[in-house]
Amino acid sequence: MTQLKRAALAVWDFVVGDDWRVAIGVAVAIAVTGLVADSTVAAWWVLPVAVVLLLTDSLRRAIRR
Amino acid sequence: MSGQQFGLALAVFLACSVEAVEALTIVLAVGATRSWSSALWGVGAATAALAAIVAALGPALTALPIGVLRVAVGGLLLVFGLQWLRKAILRASGLKAVHDEDAIFAEEAEAARAAARAAGAFDGYSFTIAFKGVLLEGLEVAFIVLTFGANQHDVGLAAAAAAVAIAVVVLAGVAARAPLARVPENNLKFVVGIMLTSFGTFWGGEGAGAHWPGGDAALLAIIPGLAVLSLATVALLRRAADADRAAIGESVGA
Numbered sequence: 001m002t003q004l005k006r007a008a009l010a011v012w013d014f015v016v017g018d019d020w021r022v023a024i025g026v027a028v029a030i031a032v033t034g035l036v037a038d039s040t041v042a043a044w045w046v047l048p049v050a051v052v053l054l055l056t057d058s059l060r061r062a063i064r065r
Numbered sequence: 066m067s068g069q070q071f072g073l074a075l076a077v078f079l080a081c082s083v084e085a086v087e088a089l090t091i092v093l094a095v096g097a098t099r100s101w102s103s104a105l106w107g108v109g110a111a112t113a114a115l116a117a118i119v120a121a122l123g124p125a126l127t128a129l130p131i132g133v134l135r136v137a138v139g140g141l142l143l144v145f146g147l148q149w150l151r152k153a154i155l156r157a158s159g160l161k162a163v164h165d166e167d168a169i170f171a172e173e174a175e176a177a178r179a180a181a182r183a184a185g186a187f188d189g190y191s192f193t194i195a196f197k198g199v200l201l202e203g204l205e206v207a208f209i210v211l212t213f214g215a216n217q218h219d220v221g222l223a224a225a226a227a228a229v230a231i232a233v234v235v236l237a238g239v240a241a242r243a244p245l246a247r248v249p250e251n252n253l254k255f256v257v258g259i260m261l262t263s264f265g266t267f268w269g270g271e272g273a274g275a276h277w278p279g280g281d282a283a284l285l286a287i288i289p290g291l292a293v294l295s296l297a298t299v300a301l302l303r304r305a306a307d308a309d310r311a312a313i314g315e316s317v318g319a
Contacts, residue, residue, distance in 0.1 A: 047269055048290075051291070062151060
């Protein structure tokens with residue numbers, strides 16, 4: 001494995017960790033917050049709801065492993 | 066000190082204490098079994114590398130527009146916080162082994178004794194293990210200091226909270242001359258997971274354009290709300306695990 005690939009993997013592991021779905025879910029939830037904030041609807045509730053859903057889903061998968 | 070500044074200092078202090086306890090265990094294990102001087106050289110080299118990383122990234126982060134910074138930092142804190150919280154909930158409910166510094170110390174010390182040793186005063190094994198341990202745990206400290214500090218435009222306060230945490234842990238370790246097994250590390254990780262996730266939610270939302278009801282005071286609802294949810298999840302998982310164990314016991318007894 002090249003040094004560059006090893007470094008990239010280390011950064012990925014540090015930032016994303018062992019559940020990449022959480023990282024994707026957070027990115028999507030922030031994007032949705034931005035979209036809702038641009039409309040006339042309040043957007044503050046999107047991230048708390050996303051946190052509950054992502055945590056529940058991540059726990060469920062960890063327990064099944 | 067405002068509420069947000071207090072929250073920042075507390076979150077950084079607790080997170081850095083946990084990381085410092087983990088790094089201390091590794092340094093103690095190689096220092097006590099092989100070479101204190103080489104292990105301390107490793108600590109020094111890792112500290113210098115971390116200082117260079119913070120010095121390079123700190124000004125770059127604080128130069129970003131606040132909206133961009135809050136989205137990026139909020140997102141990263143959420144990813145980090147949710148992972149800490151998931152592991153803490155699993156440990157608290159008995160579904161994952163708790164972090165045991167005594168066991169980790171014994172494991173590291175055994176590996177250190179087994180590793181081959183070259184002749185000479187400098188021990189490369191002790192240096193490398195101490196360097197890697199401090200650098201890896203320190204990177205998390207640097208990340209937390211930079212993200213919390215840059216977001217609040219108060220890197221100095223975050224760095225001071227981290228420095229106090231590290232000093233307290235190192236002094237306690239020197240006094241005890243043993244891994245700090247009595248530090249309630251798993252409980253601290255639970256609290257840190259809640260803090261990182263709460264601040265990530267707040268800043269991520271603000272950065273993306275959301276307006277929190279009550280402004281900064283919304284954190285006073287987010288943090289306890291997430292704490293209650295997490296504790297309720299632990300209670301539910303514990304009950305389910307107990308029921309599973311009872312069912313297995315019955316089927317074995319039948």
